[in-house]
Amino acid sequence: MHHWMITEMEKLRVSDQLKAEELCAKKASFYLNQSRDPAVQALLQQCVEKGQRHISALSGLLQEAGLSNIARH
Numbered sequence: 001m002h003h004w005m006i007t008e009m010e011k012l013r014v015s016d017q018l019k020a021e022e023l024c025a026k027k028a029s030f031y032l033n034q035s036r037d038p039a040v041q042a043l044l045q046q047c048v049e050k051g052q053r054h055i056s057a058l059s060g061l062l063q064e065a066g067l068s069n070i071a072r073h
Contacts (some may be wrong), residue, residue: 003061017058022055025052029048
């Protein structure tokens with residue numbers, strides 16, 4: 001596996017963004033479960049899915065830099 005260098009500032013920024021994306025996806029999921037309107041549910045489902053894609057991408061960046069799971073500690 002190839003690791004690339006990431007500065008401390010970049011690590012903090014990516015970690016902060018990962019936490020923000022996780023919170024956003026969690027909130028969208030909560031509201032999705034509360035909603036009864038199909039149009040609102042569809043929009044919130046898209047938000048959850050997009051958030052999960054962002055979480056995967058950010059986690060991948062940290063993993064490639066050899067910093068896997070840094071945001072979850």
